[in-house]
Amino acid sequence: MGAIVHVVAGALIDAKDRVLLAQRHADAHQGGLWEFPGGKLEPGEAPADGLRRELDEELGIDMVAHRPLIRVTHHYPDRSVLLDVHLVTEWRGDVVGREGQPLAWSARNALDGYAMPAADVPIVKALQLPSVYLITPPSVGKADRFLASLDNALQAGIRLVQLRLFDIVDAPLEDIGTAVVQRCDAYGARVLFNGDPQLARRIGAHGVHLSGRRLYEEPASGTQRHGLLAASCHSPKDLQQAARIGADFAVLSPVLPTRSHPDQEPLGWETFAQWVEAAQLPVFALGGMQPSFTELAWQKGAQGVAGIRGIWSDEPAG
Incomplete structure (x- = not known):
């Protein structure tokens, strides 16, 4: 099946304790589903650096405060991914869909109402649990x-x-x-x-x-x-x-x-x-x-x- 694709993603939490979701473009892998913003790590790139870059490219923000949330390896029929997810609680700038992707802010207990890739299910569970x-x-x-x-x-x-x-x-x-x-x-x-x-x-x-x-x-x-x-x-x-x-x-x-x-x-x-x-x-x-x-x-x-x-x-x- 090939090498595992290492993906970094951010679960952004706003002042109302809502979580940001982005909708994948229809022609993308798992197109039309909702996900946590992020993308592939570049070779030799540290996860925090990659996440900072991805959030700037996708949302136009500069990540300030974050911490690890969960790492999930998932095997799809056509590829395997390692999702390295961080909880992002502070950033500079206004969140916008710089790639034309629809965005939605959801209460944590309402995340189950969004259709997401199978790999994201443990992330939702982690967001709905305390520490x-x-x-x-x-x-x-x-x-x-x-x-x-x-x-x-x-x-x-x-x-x-x-x-x-x-x-x-x-x-x-x-x-x-x-x-x-x-x-x-x-x-x-x-x-x-x-x-x-x-x-x-x-x-x-x-x-x-x-x-x-x-x-x-x-x-x-x-x-x-x-x-x-x-x-x-x-x-x-x-x-x-x-x-x-x-x-x-x-x-x-x-x-x-x-x-x-x-x-x-x-x-x-x-x-x-x-x-x-x-x-x-x-x-x-x-x-x-x-x-x-x-x-x-x-x-x-x-x-x-x-x-x-x-x-x-x-x-x-x-």
């Missing part, structure tokens, strides 16, 4: 204290939560799950339930998080695609399986040593980066993480960081 994924402790303990800690996290800006509880079942689990979802709804946060998909529906969860074991159960552990689907991964094979079943994102662990699994060999950031390079979906770094590691995680190809102890606090607010 921090909170995993609850596995034990409730005292319900009021548990919910107070959740409130603290939501007030601090957490907008994606995995509800993962092992010390209660049946009615008590459904009760606490319902309370968690109600609190998250009030903040516009989404909850993924790690457990029975039917219970996830009953508590009003926004999706399901599959354990490493359930990742290989078909079809997708009976989720029938209720909302978001995420998966716990520990190997490149797991990441491939997560993409195969259509998961929206994955967590890959353990990146660093953890107190909960002191005997488990950590991947380290370099192995993490190598495995994520080939992934076909957004991946959070898990294991020894805390919010201060987010920028490092971005540089290693991650969507962001996921964790319990580094994010969840049992201390009362104030």
Whole structure:
């Protein structure tokens, strides 16, 4: 099929948190579809330099602030592409279609309404996810204290939560799950339930998080695609399986040593980066993480960081 075509693209975010899309010319590859502005890297060109050049040529702007969002390799029948996508949050100049291409500003949650090349689907998912994924402790303990800690996290800006509880079942689990979802709804946060998909529906969860074991159960552990689907991964094979079943994102662990699994060999950031390079979906770094590691995680190809102890606090607010 030939060499992989390295393409840089920018997801421009304006002051209203809208994303810029450009429509491909009808006679181009994937013509008529909407995409994120960008183009092929020139030989020897660094991705940031190539993106700056492409945004100037296509939109007439000078890129000022950006950071890595996601890298996606996709194989079309006639070619393979590596999309190197950056989130662009600041630029100089007014955005115009200098090549006559139609432009559109879209809310992040409306991006699914635009017909895009298949390679762009993981980019849309990455844009619709936050940079921090909170995993609850596995034990409730005292319900009021548990919910107070959740409130603290939501007030601090957490907008994606995995509800993962092992010390209660049946009615008590459904009760606490319902309370968690109600609190998250009030903040516009989404909850993924790690457990029975039917219970996830009953508590009003926004999706399901599959354990490493359930990742290989078909079809997708009976989720029938209720909302978001995420998966716990520990190997490149797991990441491939997560993409195969259509998961929206994955967590890959353990990146660093953890107190909960002191005997488990950590991947380290370099192995993490190598495995994520080939992934076909957004991946959070898990294991020894805390919010201060987010920028490092971005540089290693991650969507962001996921964790319990580094994010969840049992201390009362104030």
